[in-house]
Amino acid sequence: MAVVVLALFTLGVLWIGGRIDTALAGERTGPEGLPRITVHAGDTLWEIADALTQEGDAGRTVRHIVDLNGLAGSAVRPGTRLYLPEGLIR
CATH class of the missing domain: 3.10.350.10 (LysM domain)
Structure with a gap:
């Protein structure tokens, strides 16, 4: 049970991290x-x-x-x- 909870937590952190990185990448591009x-x-x-x-x-x-x-x-x-x-x- 603990392994499943840890795996779900890790997937959630990776998903949130990917969303933040995508949002920040949009901010870095600047108005071309x-x-x-x-x-x-x-x-x-x-x-x-x-x-x-x-x-x-x-x-x-x-x-x-x-x-x-x-x-x-x-x-x-x-x-x-x-x-x-x-x-x-x-």
Whole structure:
């Protein structure tokens, strides 16, 4: 009986692990076809958004970049590659 329970538990863990891996793989792929930039030392997300926003609210552009790249906030590190919303590159 213990062997059957252990086997079912192991199969359940493997199934859940496979589902998590599949979900994470979808998150890693990123939005294909969108322009990307690399953050350089001294860059801030606000400066990047302000430089790219032709008219309107740079804060809205920051929020869009944060959402698009799955960032926890507006802090970015040098070397980070960011996807940009369509239509922002001048």
